[in-house]
Amino acid sequence: MSLRWIALLAALVLLLVLSVSVGALHVPVVDAWRGLAGSGDPTVIAVVRSLRLPRAVVAMLVGAALGMSGGALQGTMRNPLAEPYLLGVSGGAAVGAVLAVTSGLPQPLVPLAGFAGAVVTIGIAFAVAHAARGRGDPRVLLMAGVVVGAFANAAIMLVLANAPASTVRGALWWMMGSVADASWTQAAALAAYATVGAVLLLAWARDIDALALGEDTAAGLGLDVERSARRIYLVAALLAAATVAAAGLVGFVGLVVPHLARRIAPGRHRALLVACALVGAVLVVAADLIARVARSPAELPLGAVTALIGVPFFLARLRKLS
Amino acid sequence: MIAFAGVTLRYPGATSAAVDGVTFDAAAGRLTAVVGPNGSGKSTTVRALLGRVPIEHGSITLGGAPLGSLAREAVAARVAVVAQREDLVFPLPVHEYVALGRHPHLGAWGRTGARDTAAVADAMHQAGVTELRDRKVDALSGGEWQRVRIARALAQGAPALVLDEPTAFLDVAHEMAVFELLSTLAHSGHAVLLVSHQLNLVARFADHIVLLHHGRVAAAGTPDDVMRGSVLEPVYEWPLLVTRDPAVGAPTLVPLRSRARVSTRPHDTP
Numbered sequence: 001m002s003l004r005w006i007a008l009l010a011a012l013v014l015l016l017v018l019s020v021s022v023g024a025l026h027v028p029v030v031d032a033w034r035g036l037a038g039s040g041d042p043t044v045i046a047v048v049r050s051l052r053l054p055r056a057v058v059a060m061l062v063g064a065a066l067g068m069s070g071g072a073l074q075g076t077m078r079n080p081l082a083e084p085y086l087l088g089v090s091g092g093a094a095v096g097a098v099l100a101v102t103s104g105l106p107q108p109l110v111p112l113a114g115f116a117g118a119v120v121t122i123g124i125a126f127a128v129a130h131a132a133r134g135r136g137d138p139r140v141l142l143m144a145g146v147v148v149g150a151f152a153n154a155a156i157m158l159v160l161a162n163a164p165a166s167t168v169r170g171a172l173w174w175m176m177g178s179v180a181d182a183s184w185t186q187a188a189a190l191a192a193y194a195t196v197g198a199v200l201l202l203a204w205a206r207d208i209d210a211l212a213l214g215e216d217t218a219a220g221l222g223l224d225v226e227r228s229a230r231r232i233y234l235v236a237a238l239l240a241a242a243t244v245a246a247a248g249l250v251g252f253v254g255l256v257v258p259h260l261a262r263r264i265a266p267g268r269h270r271a272l273l274v275a276c277a278l279v280g281a282v283l284v285v286a287a288d289l290i291a292r293v294a295r296s297p298a299e300l301p302l303g304a305v306t307a308l309i310g311v312p313f314f315l316a317r318l319r320k321l322s
Numbered sequence: 323m324i325a326f327a328g329v330t331l332r333y334p335g336a337t338s339a340a341v342d343g344v345t346f347d348a349a350a351g352r353l354t355a356v357v358g359p360n361g362s363g364k365s366t367t368v369r370a371l372l373g374r375v376p377i378e379h380g381s382i383t384l385g386g387a388p389l390g391s392l393a394r395e396a397v398a399a400r401v402a403v404v405a406q407r408e409d410l411v412f413p414l415p416v417h418e419y420v421a422l423g424r425h426p427h428l429g430a431w432g433r434t435g436a437r438d439t440a441a442v443a444d445a446m447h448q449a450g451v452t453e454l455r456d457r458k459v460d461a462l463s464g465g466e467w468q469r470v471r472i473a474r475a476l477a478q479g480a481p482a483l484v485l486d487e488p489t490a491f492l493d494v495a496h497e498m499a500v501f502e503l504l505s506t507l508a509h510s511g512h513a514v515l516l517v518s519h520q521l522n523l524v525a526r527f528a529d530h531i532v533l534l535h536h537g538r539v540a541a542a543g544t545p546d547d548v549m550r551g552s553v554l555e556p557v558y559e560w561p562l563l564v565t566r567d568p569a570v571g572a573p574t575l576v577p578l579r580s581r582a583r584v585s586t587r588p589h590d591t592p
Contacts, residue, residue: 078411206432216405219372222398222426
């Protein structure tokens with residue numbers, strides 16, 4: 001294992017420890033450990049076990065899932081600008097969530113509505129691409145995703161145009177992403193989705209290697225190009241939809257993480273996807289930590305912080321590539 | 323090895339067939355070249371082998387087995403294809419790129435064994451790219467890149483090799499290197515099917531030439547059979563002179579200036 005992998009793992013562990021320790025109530029690392037084990041101050045035990053650790057775990061899973069989703073899509077579509085939200089996931093999820101907020105559904109149902117909206121738009125994007133005879137053509141699916149996403153955004157504006165200010169604020173906050181309300185139930189659900197998605201993408205990693213060479217070359221290597229591409233798009237989109245249900249829209253991660261991960265795993269996609277998961281986890285856990293402590297006790301929107309952290313790395317990477 | 327029998331190919335939604343009733347074969351131990359003007363259907367024949375164009379009529383067989391009856395991975399184990407276009411957005415080191423040729427032979431998790439490692443090393447050796455193994459493919463010259471692509475196809479371990487315009491954009495030395503390599507591979511037992519616009523090099527290296535025109539076979543045979551002004555001129559719709567290269571004795575095509583179209587034109591010297 002190279003130094004970069006070790007440094008990445010160490011960074012993730014350090015950030016998780018900091019996430020549990022740092023906050024409005026400062027908990028020394030030793031006390032945090034004792035709290036996790038169930039001994040010491042009951043307040044510390046409650047904060048560490050019920051608030052901070054599930055929050056850090058959800059942030060880690062959100063980052064890992066979005067990173068893997070972005071890595072799989074960029075390779076399959078042979079497009080360094082591809083990311084899961086371009087498949088209409090973000091627009092559809094936002095429509096579902098905004099409709100849930102404006103129609104007064106209980107707060108716990110908002111993420112489920114977001115997930116349902118994301119799944120519906122993925123289905124529509126695939127149907128549009130199929131109707132346009134795009135089959136597995138990544139350009140057609142990308143365009144279908146962008147168009148369906150734009151339609152969803154227009155629908156959001158219509159719904160929010162006449163909504164009360166409090167509703168608009170709630171919907172916007174959700175659209176900016178947050179893991180503030182993370183629970184162990186959410187973490188378990190997301191872990192289940194992320195594990196299934198990760199296993200499938202890792203199993204199909206060598207198909208992504210072939211697809212990254214172009215459709216004709218992939219076909220020459222024995223791949224059923226349309227079928228392989230379609231199932232990778234679907235799993236990548238569903239992974240992103242699962243993160244939306246847990247944390248709202250956390251932008252930029254799916255785009256920037258694969259570029260950063262290629263510094264650690266510059267070759268084939270199996271190692272790259274693992275690196276994407278780790279880099280994504282580090283990015284989102286770090287972003288959530290900053291979102292929590294930068295203006296404590298107020299919180300910053302997670303999606304904005306991921307972009308603020310990710311953009312300088314992305315620009316540095318671009319500079320190196322050019 | 324690869325046999326086209328009365329094959330008609332039509333792209334979905336197209337009003338006319340791209341390839342219409344074409345019959346030819348690419349035998350083992352022979353370099354077969356498919357030539358013809360732009361739009362004559364050359365690349366479409368390659369894409370049919372990849373399963374990217376539906377076969378409307380006729381049949382394509384690989385070693386006697388109909389293409390349609392074989393799973394995609396079984397086709398890939400019989401025929402390795404170097405497609406016309408391939409731009410790697412995310413470049414790999416050469417040895418990892420060549421190793422992708424083992425894709426049809428790997429199991430679900432893609433675990434490689436000693437046989438795969440040996441096949442990759444042998445393919446790089448045959449294509450003369452062993453010394454490039456740690457270079458990224460985006461750091462290669464055009465000629466090196468084409469040889470690396472051929473190495474990837476060789477790593478597939480297929481008895482037939484199909485290449486679509488492998489010398490496009492290459493200088494004379496690199497063109498010659500690629501044709502020499504293909505000739506060596508053909509004469510070592512591979513069935514090599516080559517699509518090319520380089521008629522003079524094809525005439526020197528190919529054992530069999532298939533000339534396509536508007537999706538149909540206009541002529542087929544040895545270079546001496548096909549490389550005739552009377553055969554090529556109506557197909558390319560341009561005044562041509564075919565002479566014989568004094569150095570190597572192969573038929574050589576000389577395109578004439580357009581004003582010579584109606585004036586006195588030297589006779590072919592086949």
